[in-house]
Amino acid sequence: MTQQQSTALGRSIARFFQEYLPTLRGMSPHTIRSYRDTMVLFLRFAAAKRGGSIETLDVHDINADRLGDFLTSLEKERGNSIATRNARLAAMHSFARFLIAEHPEYMGTLQQIVGLPFKRGQRAAPVEYLEEPEIKSVLESINRGTTSGRRDYALFSLMFNTGARVQEILDLRVCDLRLVSPCQVHLHGKGNKIRLCPIWRRTAQLLQELIATYPPSDNPADQRIFLNDHGAPLTRFGVRYLLRKYVDMAVKEAPTLADKRIHPHSLRHSTAIHLLKAGVDIATISQWLGHSGLNVTMRYARADIDMKRQALEQVFPNVAPSASGKMIVGHDGGLLGWLSSL
Known part of the structure; x- marks a missing residue:
């Protein structure tokens, strides 16, 4: 959207991306592009739900219910991960805070957006790397x-x-x-x-x-x-x-x-x-x-499993199965004797 956009929302979006993010927040071009992608997806979703074009959307169309539906669609229809869903929400949180300063008359509605919580996901998968x-x-x-x-x-x-x-x-x-x-x-x-x-x-x-x-x-x-x-x-x-x-x-x-x-x-x-x-x-x-x-x-x-293995060998150097399958114990008295020495 350009600054010539007729709606207040269009003008606010232009200031958000041209002034607020790069100048006041000092965000990197990469982060701004990520926010832009979120905005494009949300505007398309909101326009489709409203049954009109993106150009006709205004500030009152930005609300917590619509954003909640958008986040659900990201996971169910687009197959996005929880991490991606939360990244999209973070972008919209930032935009909602910006809109509160621009349009305080919508503060109550916009604060509901800021209050939308991030979703807790599964524990992160193991780090994948090359040997x-x-x-x-x-x-x-x-x-x-x-x-x-x-x-x-x-x-x-x-x-x-x-x-x-x-x-x-x-x-x-x-x-x-x-x-x-x-x-x-x-x-x-x-x-x-x-x-x-x-x-x-x-x-x-x-x-x-x-x-x-x-x-x-x-x-x-x-x-x-x-x-x-x-x-x-x-x-x-x-x-x-x-x-x-x-x-x-x-x-x-x-x-x-x-x-x-x-x-x-x-x-x-x-x-x-x-x-x-x-x-x-x-x-x-x-x-x-x-x-x-x-x-x-x-x-x-x-x-790193190798570092864990090395650490284990350093802590318990004499308590590992031998090639024959028998445990090697560094103290007299067998396993109980070793445990007693700890």
């Missing part, structure tokens, strides 16, 4: 003899190297890279937060070779790093498609991949797990990944 042999197989499945293959190899090498979110990688421009020692990238994360991330010299070389293949431009420093075959910026859907293709190809060399649901965010999980295995402390990993807090990062400490 080192699987990472190697995925990278080796890429044909680096083609232009697109060299791009894909650089793309996934950088994602494994940095653990960055896929949109952070796709937003990278030449000016965000330092390809001489110390090699590093500027990543623009959530909330417009910028962080530095070191990269391997080999990754820097791959990026340098990729950039060298692009035709000259009027503003080379502003050139996006990862482009599709038509010269347009690569999209998240494009990355997901490419990763799926290479994972399917890598299954022959790494059969364990067949049992995993790998998506672009899995590469971020993989980086976090391997940093943890290498002994990097949680606080450093949290800053590396651009997490909002340590609690987000702690899930990786709970995810």
Whole structure:
């Protein structure tokens, strides 16, 4: 909707996306796009329920009952997860608070929207990540003899190297890279937060070779790093498609991949797990990944079965089944004696 929209709702939506979110709230373009997608879905739903067009909707059409029906339709008709449903609700909470300031005459109705609770879902599924042999197989499945293959190899090498979110990688421009020692990238994360991330010299070389293949431009420093075959910026859907293709190809060399649901965010999980295995402390990993807090990062400490196994062996080194199936006990007196010594 534009500012020329005739209804008060249309004008408020324009100010919400053009002024409030980017300027007053300082939200990242990625978050704003997510809010936009929510708004489009809701407006279509509300217009269909009202039996009119989106352009005729007004502030009085935004109410808790309609939003509740919308949230239900997301789960039942669109098959959205509880997490996605709650993310849509968070966007509408923010919009309702904005509307209260814009149209205080609707405060009572809009406060009911703000009061709609988030839905409690099932416990989060285990973190899905790639082991080192699987990472190697995925990278080796890429044909680096083609232009697109060299791009894909650089793309996934950088994602494994940095653990960055896929949109952070796709937003990278030449000016965000330092390809001489110390090699590093500027990543623009959530909330417009910028962080530095070191990269391997080999990754820097791959990026340098990729950039060298692009035709000259009027503003080379502003050139996006990862482009599709038509010269347009690569999209998240494009990355997901490419990763799926290479994972399917890598299954022959790494059969364990067949049992995993790998998506672009899995590469971020993989980086976090391997940093943890290498002994990097949680606080450093949290800053590396651009997490909002340590609690987000702690899930990786709970995810890795190898680290749990190593911890068990360190705590109970002499109380494990032997090859013969008999328990090895480090104290005289059998199991009872060992338990008594604790």
